[in-house]
Amino acid sequence: MTVPAPRLSTADRTPSQDTVGALGSIEAADYSFWYGAKQALHQVSLQIPARSVTAFIGPSGCGKSTFLRSINRMNALIPDTRHEGAIRLDGEDVNGTSMDVVQLRQRIGMVFQRWNPFPRSVYDNVAYGPRINGTGSRQELDAAVESSLRRAALWDEVKDRLRDSALGLSGGQQQRLCIARALANQPEVLLLDEPCSALDPIATQKIEELLYELKSEITIVIVTHNLQQAARVSDRTAFFYMGRLIEVDATQSMFTSPREERTEAYITGRFG
Amino acid sequence: MGSTSIEGASSADRWYRIITTACALSIPLLLGFIALQVFVGAWPAFEKFGLSFLTGSTWDVGAGEFGAAPMIYGTVVSSVLALVLATPLALGVAIFLSEFAPPWLRQPVAFLVDLLAAIPSVVYGLWGIFVLLPVLREDVMPFLATTLGLGNTPLFSGPAYGNSMLAASVILAIMILPYISAVAREVLMAVPRAQREAALALGATRWEMIRDAVVPYARSGIIGGIILGLGRALGETMAVTMLIGNRAELSASLFAPGYTLASVIANEFAEASTEFHTAALMACGAVLLVVTLMVNMIARWLVGRVAREGR
Ligand SMILES: Nc1ncnc2c1ncn2[C@@H]1O[C@H](COP(=O)(O)OP(=O)(O)OP(=O)(O)O)[C@@H](O)[C@H]1O
Ligand SMILES: [Mg+2]
Numbered sequence: 001m002t003v004p005a006p007r008l009s010t011a012d013r014t015p016s017q018d019t020v021g022a023l024g025s026i027e028a029a030d031y032s033f034w035y036g037a038k039q040a041l042h043q044v045s046l047q048i049p050a051r052s053v054t055a056f057i058g059p060s061g062c063g064k065s066t067f068l069r070s071i072n073r074m075n076a077l078i079p080d081t082r083h084e085g086a087i088r089l090d091g092e093d094v095n096g097t098s099m100d101v102v103q104l105r106q107r108i109g110m111v112f113q114r115w116n117p118f119p120r121s122v123y124d125n126v127a128y129g130p131r132i133n134g135t136g137s138r139q140e141l142d143a144a145v146e147s148s149l150r151r152a153a154l155w156d157e158v159k160d161r162l163r164d165s166a167l168g169l170s171g172g173q174q175q176r177l178c179i180a181r182a183l184a185n186q187p188e189v190l191l192l193d194e195p196c197s198a199l200d201p202i203a204t205q206k207i208e209e210l211l212y213e214l215k216s217e218i219t220i221v222i223v224t225h226n227l228q229q230a231a232r233v234s235d236r237t238a239f240f241y242m243g244r245l246i247e248v249d250a251t252q253s254m255f256t257s258p259r260e261e262r263t264e265a266y267i268t269g270r271f272g
Numbered sequence: 273m274g275s276t277s278i279e280g281a282s283s284a285d286r287w288y289r290i291i292t293t294a295c296a297l298s299i300p301l302l303l304g305f306i307a308l309q310v311f312v313g314a315w316p317a318f319e320k321f322g323l324s325f326l327t328g329s330t331w332d333v334g335a336g337e338f339g340a341a342p343m344i345y346g347t348v349v350s351s352v353l354a355l356v357l358a359t360p361l362a363l364g365v366a367i368f369l370s371e372f373a374p375p376w377l378r379q380p381v382a383f384l385v386d387l388l389a390a391i392p393s394v395v396y397g398l399w400g401i402f403v404l405l406p407v408l409r410e411d412v413m414p415f416l417a418t419t420l421g422l423g424n425t426p427l428f429s430g431p432a433y434g435n436s437m438l439a440a441s442v443i444l445a446i447m448i449l450p451y452i453s454a455v456a457r458e459v460l461m462a463v464p465r466a467q468r469e470a471a472l473a474l475g476a477t478r479w480e481m482i483r484d485a486v487v488p489y490a491r492s493g494i495i496g497g498i499i500l501g502l503g504r505a506l507g508e509t510m511a512v513t514m515l516i517g518n519r520a521e522l523s524a525s526l527f528a529p530g531y532t533l534a535s536v537i538a539n540e541f542a543e544a545s546t547e548f549h550t551a552a553l554m555a556c557g558a559v560l561l562v563v564t565l566m567v568n569m570i571a572r573w574l575v576g577r578v579a580r581e582g583r
Pocket of ligand 1: 040062063078
């Protein structure tokens with residue numbers, strides 16, 4: 001079976017004016033990825049404009065996480081993997097020799113499906129990134145912690161328990177803490193891999209609202225199995241299937257008039 | 273039929289409960305019984321010498337004078353020094369194996385380290401006498417005393433005989449290394465991938481990840497491994513007896529011979545002829561028992577505190 005290259009909508013070729021020049025645009029060109037002999041991604045080409053929310057959807061095992069984790073090179077930790085093609089952040093190859101992976105990961109924050117705060121205080125969790133990246137003074141740290149917690153809509157809930165263990169927070173709070181922790185590095189991009197899949201509807205709604213607030217400042221890429229969520233939070237949606245990018249378009253067009261049959265089958269629930 | 277099988281199950285249940293309860297009870301009972309016997313046997317010595325059994329530093333079998341302070345001191349110092357020597361090395365090995373070693377190297381090296389634990393104590397003692405002591409006497413001790421100029425400090429003063437507190441500590445360190453490193457390796461490998469990824473995704477280098485995410489997460493387990501090593505070191509007898517010099521004298525110098533509670537029991541029990549000599553050795557056993565229990569309790573408290581702080 002041959003799968004045609006995804007057709008790009010016009011929006012892809014001419015990004016809207018306010019995103020031009022903004023930091024945090026991502027572009028993949030014929031990106032393929034292998035776990036050992038198993039090819040998990042096939043020549044994915046995709047543009048993610050800065051300061052927007054892009055959702056990745058597709059059935060389980062189709063390569064959404066693999067692609068997401070390729071952007072900040074988390075996959076490089078897995079032994080015996082390789083890639084072809086390129087992913088660029090602001091035009092710069094993330095796998096290029098001049099790209100420092102530590103800096104790359106400071107510029108690209110990541111939030112995981114299962115919240116993973118360190119077993120330390122709320123404050124220390126958020127301060128971790130700035131600390132290892134050289135923010136020394138107490139005032140700067142305090143300011144970074146407060147502003148990150150505010151941006152993650154968590155400040156009011158935790159301002160009196162900054163010294164308490166992060167593990168005492170509720171699941172939804174811990175996930176927002178992880179978002180705050182990522183934001184404290186002042187990233188250009190925030191990657192979220194099914195951030196709400198283990199949360200109740202209210203906690204989920206809080207995070208969706210938060211993403212809506214954040215997208216004026218940073219580029220957001222979110223993997224989700226929840227199509228309503230994709231429809232609610234994203235500007236653009238990319239549909240993956242069996243390691244290939246089938247279609248990418250403005251979310252509204254994608255959900256109302258998908259161009260590919262498989263996309264339509266997936267979003268109408270006929271498979272996956 | 274249904275009710276029979278249910279009754280059968282419940283009576284089997286009851287028996288199962290009774291048997292396991294009995295097994296569980298037998299352990300504290302056994303412990304209590306051993307402790308009781310030791311203390312009963314030691315009683316004449318405690319009665320006669322009182323506190324001076326613990327504080328007195330003269331152990332003179334001929335004169336019937338028994339003060340175990342040198343043995344208590346030797347037991348504690350040799351074990352603690354062994355811990356100080358072994359812990360960094362064991363942690364280094366564990367971190368290397370869990371974080372850096374290529375998979376094909378991991379198993380063989382881990383196996384070799386574990387094998388250290390399988391060497392009989394007396395073989396360690398022999399090796400110590402024929403290899404370690406000459407090296408200590410001719411190279412290490414002169415180096416510490418002369419080259420580094422530490423000879424004037426109390427810890428490294430006096431003649432270098434070889435047989436010494438230092439020799440015993442070094443052999444103990446080698447002997448407890450596999451225990452500490454095995455436990456540390458296990459707990460390091462058990463640190464969830466999510467914790468590692470959390471640090472890396474924030475821009476941590478590999479080393480920062482290990483320092484800030486992996487080791488702290490594993491900390492209480494690592495401390496548990498160190499304590500396990502301390503427990504082994506306190507009671508270790510054969511190799512220490514062969515290397516420590518067996519002299520019941522209090523000396524601050526690590527070059528000087530010493531004695532431990534376990535060694536004095538092993539050395540003198542066969543020849544103990546007077547009632548008080550036997551009782552004094554029993555009392556040494558009682559003190560060792562108490563010291564070991566105390567160390568374990570402090571350890572547990574520490575681990576518990578660390579675990580609570582981690583939360
Ligand atoms: N560490 C790994 N080693 C080998 N194969 C892997 C590894 N991780 C993922 N894969 C394989 O790569 C393919 C893509 O996996 P990926 O996790 O990217 O899918 P996904 O779209 O995120 O799925 P899900 O929706 O279930 O999270 C799958 O077939 C998966 O089995
Ligand atoms: Mg996934």
